[in-house]
Amino acid sequence: MCGVSVRYHFAIMKLLLLLAVLSVGEGGSSRKVAGRAGGSVTLPCSYDMKNRKPLSVCWNRGNLPVFKCDNVLIATDELSVREDSRRSSRYQLLGRLDQGDVSLTILNVTESDAGQYGCRVEIPGWFNDDKHHLDLTVDSAPQTTTSVNSETSTLQKTDTHTAGHMNATETVLTSSFSSVIRQQESSSVTVALVSVMFGLIVLVTVGGVVILVRKWMRLHKVRQQQLNSSIQFSSTLQLQSRDSAVENIYQIEEGVARGV
Known part of the structure; x- marks a missing residue:
């Protein structure tokens, strides 16, 4: 009876140790990737096709689980994309799948796309999958509009300097016109001489x-x-x-x- 209890406790300890190792392995370091709202960003992921046959790959939003992907964005079946797995048309695999490039490109990036992503390359065997974690940061798009107060203050400043700007503009136009006339005269003289x-x-x-x-x-x-x-x-x-x-x-x- 005592021997069975010891074996039982030993099995539990092995299971806990295995889970701890798996959790440490799954939560490893992440690569930082920066994008800008409104543009596109590519999250790199690849595997060696020289020593392996084409493999299945899945992209996960968030940390990768122990097996497979539990929050799939897009996945491949060896050399083709599984369209039934594509969550949105914004998620594209534009790399050469036949060369092991399974990088994820996100189109029309928004600030809500910021966060952690995981790329799992499914290698046959127990706990052999190749996993990549990436942290995406998204910069805000440059503002194209301003507030009413800033527009009002800008207009007031513009009004106070309108006369000076007009004089400067007239001076620039006059000098430009004079230079154009000189160029035309020199061109006419050149044509006459020729x-x-x-x-x-x-x-x-x-x-x-x-x-x-x-x-x-x-x-x-x-x-x-x-x-x-x-x-x-x-x-x-x-x-x-x-x-x-x-x-x-x-x-x-x-x-x-x-x-x-």
């Missing part, structure tokens, strides 16, 4: 072409004259040779007649 230079270049080019054409025509005329002179000279030589040949024939015929 136009004059272009006209001079065109005139010089045309004059050069005219001179070259005239020289070519003169040279062509001289060559034509030389060619005509050579033709006339050759014609004269031919006529003279014909006349000499005719005279020789007459002389020969007269000599033959006399001899007869």
Whole structure:
């Protein structure tokens, strides 16, 4: 009877020790993540796909329990999201699930989203799950409106300085207008100079072409004259040779007649 009681107490002590170890393991350190209201924030979580096959993952709002997730935001069945587990369309897994990236992205963050989150990667075996805890803090969105009193005081301050601001504005506008006029005048002068230079270049080019054409025509005329002179000279030589040949024939015929 005493031995049974000892064994019973020993089993209770082992159970209590196991629960204590589990509670310590579940409540470990958390990673801090900051977001801004109205934007989006990503809570990182991943596992090594090189040494493991695709695993199931669940995201929990609050501290992770001993097993599974008791406040599921979104979960995966290996490489696909279980749509029946998605609590809201604001919760997205935008990472590469096939590479072990199961980070949770929360869209349109609100201040109520601040708090603790848990990512559980379910690894086969007893108490082998890979757990990640993250604490999200949300900064308030910048205010776009002011109170009536602040608007009134701002308007009063604006009225007291309106004249000075108007004078400063007029001065700035006058100086800007003057600078624009100067820029336009300098641009006009530049355009005029470019136009004059272009006209001079065109005139010089045309004059050069005219001179070259005239020289070519003169040279062509001289060559034509030389060619005509050579033709006339050759014609004269031919006529003279014909006349000499005719005279020789007459002389020969007269000599033959006399001899007869």
